Amino acid sequence: MPSPRKRRGEPVDVAREVALDVLRAVRERDAYANLVLPKLLRERKISGRDAAFATELTYGACRSQGQLDAVIAACAGRPVGEIDGPILDILRLGVYQLLRTRTSAHAAVDTSVDLARAEFGQGRAGFVNAVLRRAGEKTAEQWVTELAPADPVGKLAFEYAHPTWIAQSFADALGAQAGELSDLLAADDERPVVHLVARPGEITSEELALVTGGEEGRWSPYAVYLDGGDPGQLEPVREGIAAVQDEGSQLVALALSRAPLEGPDQGRWLDLCAGPGGKAALLGALAAIDLFTVDAVEPSEHRAELVRKSTRDLPVTVHVQDGRDTGLEPGYDRILVDAPCTGLGALRRRPESRWRRTPADVPELVTLQRELLTAAWDLLRPGGVVVYSTCSPHLSETLAVVADFVRRTGAEQLDTRELLPGVTDLGEGPSAQLWPHRHGTDAMFLSALRKK
Numbered sequence: 001m002p003s004p005r006k007r008r009g010e011p012v013d014v015a016r017e018v019a020l021d022v023l024r025a026v027r028e029r030d031a032y033a034n035l036v037l038p039k040l041l042r043e044r045k046i047s048g049r050d051a052a053f054a055t056e057l058t059y060g061a062c063r064s065q066g067q068l069d070a071v072i073a074a075c076a077g078r079p080v081g082e083i084d085g086p087i088l089d090i091l092r093l094g095v096y097q098l099l100r101t102r103t104s105a106h107a108a109v110d111t112s113v114d115l116a117r118a119e120f121g122q123g124r125a126g127f128v129n130a131v132l133r134r135a136g137e138k139t140a141e142q143w144v145t146e147l148a149p150a151d152p153v154g155k156l157a158f159e160y161a162h163p164t165w166i167a168q169s170f171a172d173a174l175g176a177q178a179g180e181l182s183d184l185l186a187a188d189d190e191r192p193v194v195h196l197v198a199r200p201g202e203i204t205s206e207e208l209a210l211v212t213g214g215e216e217g218r219w220s221p222y223a224v225y226l227d228g229g230d231p232g233q234l235e236p237v238r239e240g241i242a243a244v245q246d247e248g249s250q251l252v253a254l255a256l257s258r259a260p261l262e263g264p265d266q267g268r269w270l271d272l273c274a275g276p277g278g279k280a281a282l283l284g285a286l287a288a289i290d291l292f293t294v295d296a297v298e299p300s301e302h303r304a305e306l307v308r309k310s311t312r313d314l315p316v317t318v319h320v321q322d323g324r325d326t327g328l329e330p331g332y333d334r335i336l337v338d339a340p341c342t343g344l345g346a347l348r349r350r351p352e353s354r355w356r357r358t359p360a361d362v363p364e365l366v367t368l369q370r371e372l373l374t375a376a377w378d379l380l381r382p383g384g385v386v387v388y389s390t391c392s393p394h395l396s397e398t399l400a401v402v403a404d405f406v407r408r409t410g411a412e413q414l415d416t417r418e419l420l421p422g423v424t425d426l427g428e429g430p431s432a433q434l435w436p437h438r439h440g441t442d443a444m445f446l447s448a449l450r451k452k
């Protein structure tokens with residue numbers, strides 16, 4: 001995308017301009033910031049400090065949108081829905097800099113006014129100037145005090161720029177530990193450390209850490225933490241003997257492979273919701289060690305292709321099917337149902353997603369989750385184990401799905417925490433819940449169910 005705004009033949013400000021273009025793409029065409037930004041940085045040859053600043057502005061403004069909008073509405077004297085989208089983007093970027101970065105107020109206001117003037121002329125630039133000057137009259141803390149709801153969860157949600165319903169769902173899932181909510185919300189705003197998985201049988205985590213300059217993971221025997229850089233450029237990743245994968249996801253695949261079966265493992269494993277294939281690849285590598293096989297089901301052709309790529313050279317067969325009606329032969333020993341979900345446990349990876357999801361998304365997903373779990377059960381042999389997992393801690397998608405399922409089928413709930421030896425603070429059991437602020441992973445939920 002060419003840079004549209006010029007002042008005296010020069011771009012207004014490369015970092016802010018690229019951030020603004022990403023905010024616009026996110027607002028206008030539901031784009032994903034973490035896909036659009038790297039592409040624009042590459043196209044415009046922006047690197048070093050400019051790229052780092054553009055990244056902070058873009059992801060920060062996306063994450064804090066609800067809080068920024070409340071301040072903008074208060075300063076503009078009208079709801080943000082009544083402000084033209086492109087001007088709102090400029091205001092969000094400006095208020096973000098004023099309240100949540102060390103940028104000087106002068107620079108935050110002037111560069112925003114420049115952006116507005118370059119594209120929309122003097123009149124709109126005056127509006128931007130007036131709103132931002134008002135926003136800059138108070139600190140972030142003062143705005144929180146003035147605008148946050150009075151109830152404790154609503155206040156924390158506002159302070160950490162999360163929708164209240166999401167903060168409430170986290171508090172519900174934390175249960176007796178709801179006092180950890182502020183730590184959790186803060187962890188949700190941090191840029192996650194990159195986790196690599198060392199493919200079993202190909203390279204150890206110790207070797208991978210040595211080659212990449214990373215650090216061996218805390219919980220998964222295959223995890224390596226990277227400080228920064230582009231993991232796609234690393235030799236082991238390019239060779240396919242390592243991949244980017246959250247450590248929590250590694251633990252889910254591991255838990256399935258470790259679950260105690262009744263009777264011997266005949267080596268038929270199934271991943272019922274496989275795309276894009278991270279867990280299928282780890283399951284495939286573990287299965288390969290014992291000459292077992294994995295079937296991987298994914299209804300989207302595009303995502304099935306990603307599974308094929310990530311499981312190349314592994315004993316994994318990809319089926320482009322709906323998991324509720326696969327046509328596969330029953331009798332599997334181990335089945336993973338890594339169900340489609342709201343993704344509320346992985347918000348740190350998708351800056352804008354917390355403002356896109358709504359409570360109305362939950363019931364439809366819960367229906368699908370229940371149907372997929374039931375389909376998996378029909379494909380499981382007696383004595384076999386299903387692991388049900390979500391990258392959401394929302395109780396409707398986690399404990400409620402499992403409780404309803406156990407009631408309907410009489411499934412035996414295994415103590416899932418025992419399948420993750422050495423991992424602490426997984427909750428009261430028998431299911432296990434990982435948390436960003438406790439484990440440094442996505443908030444993955446998992447529950448192991450054995451068929452009698």
Ligand SMILES: C[S@@+](CC[C@H](N)C(=O)[O-])C[C@H]1O[C@@H](n2cnc3c(N)ncnc32)[C@H](O)[C@@H]1O
Pocket residue numbers: 249272273274275276277278279280297298299300303321322323324338339340341372391
């Ligand atoms: C949470 S993701 C799975 C992530 C994957 N296990 C991994 O580790 O890479 C859920 C997947 O379920 C797929 N899906 C959606 N509807 C499905 C259905 N009816 N049957 C099976 N899979 C479905 C989605 O396309 C998506 O790829």
